[in-house]
Amino acid sequence: MPADVLSLRALNRALLARQLLLGRAPLPDAGARADRVIETVEQLAGLQAQAPFPPYYGLWSRLAGFRPGDLAELILDRRVVRIALMRGTIHLVSARDCLMLRPLVQPVLDRGLKAIFGKQIEGVDTIALAAAGRVLLEEKPLTFSELGALLAEQWPGHPPHTLAQAVRALVPLIQVPPRAVWGAAGQSAHASAEAWLGRPLDANPPLERLVTRYLAAFGPATVRDIQAWSGLTRIREPVERLRPSLRIFRDEQGNELFDLPGSPRPDPATPAPVRLVAEFDNLVLSHADRTRVISGQNRKRLFTRNGIFPGTVLINGFVLGIWRITRARDATALSIDMFEPVSGRDRDAVTREGERLLAFAAPEAPGYDIRFAPIP
Numbered sequence: 001m002p003a004d005v006l007s008l009r010a011l012n013r014a015l016l017a018r019q020l021l022l023g024r025a026p027l028p029d030a031g032a033r034a035d036r037v038i039e040t041v042e043q044l045a046g047l048q049a050q051a052p053f054p055p056y057y058g059l060w061s062r063l064a065g066f067r068p069g070d071l072a073e074l075i076l077d078r079r080v081v082r083i084a085l086m087r088g089t090i091h092l093v094s095a096r097d098c099l100m101l102r103p104l105v106q107p108v109l110d111r112g113l114k115a116i117f118g119k120q121i122e123g124v125d126t127i128a129l130a131a132a133g134r135v136l137l138e139e140k141p142l143t144f145s146e147l148g149a150l151l152a153e154q155w156p157g158h159p160p161h162t163l164a165q166a167v168r169a170l171v172p173l174i175q176v177p178p179r180a181v182w183g184a185a186g187q188s189a190h191a192s193a194e195a196w197l198g199r200p201l202d203a204n205p206p207l208e209r210l211v212t213r214y215l216a217a218f219g220p221a222t223v224r225d226i227q228a229w230s231g232l233t234r235i236r237e238p239v240e241r242l243r244p245s246l247r248i249f250r251d252e253q254g255n256e257l258f259d260l261p262g263s264p265r266p267d268p269a270t271p272a273p274v275r276l277v278a279e280f281d282n283l284v285l286s287h288a289d290r291t292r293v294i295s296g297q298n299r300k301r302l303f304t305r306n307g308i309f310p311g312t313v314l315i316n317g318f319v320l321g322i323w324r325i326t327r328a329r330d331a332t333a334l335s336i337d338m339f340e341p342v343s344g345r346d347r348d349a350v351t352r353e354g355e356r357l358l359a360f361a362a363p364e365a366p367g368y369d370i371r372f373a374p375i376p
Contacts, residue, residue: 003250006220006257009268011292012317017264018217019044019283020062021275021314027065034079037063037070038094041080045217046093046101048280049082052180055092057278057311060360068182068360075177078197082175084168087231088112090175097213098193100202102172104210108231113169120162124155126170133167134192141176141189144168172201207238212260217286220249220259224288255289272317274349276357280309284319294319298339313338315346323354325361332365334358337373347372 006014016022020040027036040063041047047055060066074080081098085091088108093101113121121129129151136142136150147167148160155163167173172193178186194200214226226235239246239258249257259265277283284294284302294302294312298319302309313321313336321338334354342350351370358368 003248003256006249006251006265007268008252008292009317010265011220011251011257013266013268013270013272014220014259014264015218015283015292016272016317017266017270018219021277021283021317022266022270022272024062024064027063027070033070034074037066037074038079041092042094042097043217044282045213046085046091046097046282047278048089048282048285049092049180050090050280051308052082053182054278054280054311055180056182057276057357057361058281060357061275061277066360072182072184075181081193081196082180083172083193084109086229088169092180095197095199098172098174099197099199100205100209102193103201103203104205104207105230105232107233109169111231113166117162117165120159121166124158124163124166126166129155129163129166130170133164134171137167137171137173137190137192138195141191143187143189147190207232207235208242211235211238211242214286215246215258215260216263218282219263220247220257220265221287222251222255222257222289225286228288229282229286251289272314274346274353275314276323276350276353277312277314277319279311281312284312285309293317301339313350315342315350321350323357325358327362327365331367331369332358332362333369333371335371335373338375341375 027033040059047058049055056068056071059071078095080092080094082090082092083098083102085093085101085105132151132154133147136147144164148164151163152160173190174193174196175188176191176196178184179188210230211226214229215221218229223236223239227233247259247261249259251257284290290299310322310324312319313323320340320342321336323334323336326333326335334357336350336354354370355368
């Protein structure tokens with residue numbers, strides 16, 4: 001029997017539904033509030049967090065009434081953590097997901113270490129290096145500069161920065177507070193995940209768990225999509241083991257798509273509200289084929305010289321612009337660059353969403369300003 005074909009718009013609405021961008025989810029007022037934030041982080045399969053504060057904006061765009069303290073308290077309580085995971089980049093995940101996901105992505109970190117620092121650590125016993133780094137980091141959290149200087153005493157012929165980065169790949173390292181605590185400042189200091197959480201990593205978690213978590217957050221998807229998100233290769237094998245339990249579709253190009261039977265696949269005609277999505281958000285980084293949320297032409301406009309991946313403007317479910325916040329003494333400004341002309345109704349909706357974003361980002365600012373750049 002031929003597989004059902006899902007249109008581009010159908011894939012878009014499925015992604016938005018799973019990413020909580022068709023409507024903000026409610027947050028309870030009292031005791032269950034923290035649990036709901038953690039559930040959301042897990043539903044999203046983590047939030048990319050290579051910069052400290054985008055996850056706050058990512059949760060603001062998805063949870064009604066979200067406040068910065070809702071996440072900051074969880075970081076301080078060690079219930080959510082920031083650690084290198086998918087694609088070797090820092091993600092914010094729940095403590096339990098950290099313990100499950102980190103062993104699964106070890107091949108990604110091994111490959112990155114070899115590709116970037118392989119020549120610089122030739123001759124180093126990496127087992128001994130990892131053990132030495134773990135001992136130092138379990139005595140107290142250290143910055144990479146501090147860790148590298150201490151390791152260089154034992155391996156004097158190698159760059160301290162390289163030694164520290166090798167430990168980052170070999171040992172699961174959590175960036176500890178006050179880093180990434182809203183309203184606080186701090187360098188990136190690190191501790192081992194086991195020491196920080198007081199628990200060992202999961203022993204041999206199956207790759208199938210990674211696949212199903214991805215599909216729940218980003219599906220329906222191809223094998224290439226899962227590989228692009230995770231950074232792992234050979235994903236076809238666990239997908240084939242799961243095949244009997246999955247729904248199979250095709251996209252309009254004929255590519256095979258996999259999905260969980262119970263995951264939402266809304267009517268393609270479902271309205272999609274205007275949303276301002278965070279910098280580095282996995283919404284636009286988690287597929288090999290990203291046309292379900294951004295066109296190929298517009299995707300090129302997201303890459304900046306300094307490597308900052310800007311916040312994006314969603315109109316009718318697709319990225320049609322970018323945004324950035326700048327702060328001055330007299331006002332906090334939101335600058336919006338649209339990629340193409342939009343209707344007055346959509347522009348008004350972007351303005352209203354921008355006002356909410358500024359109130360979230362800078363509630364004490366003496367004034368706000370929203371500026372639309374001229375469309376080239």
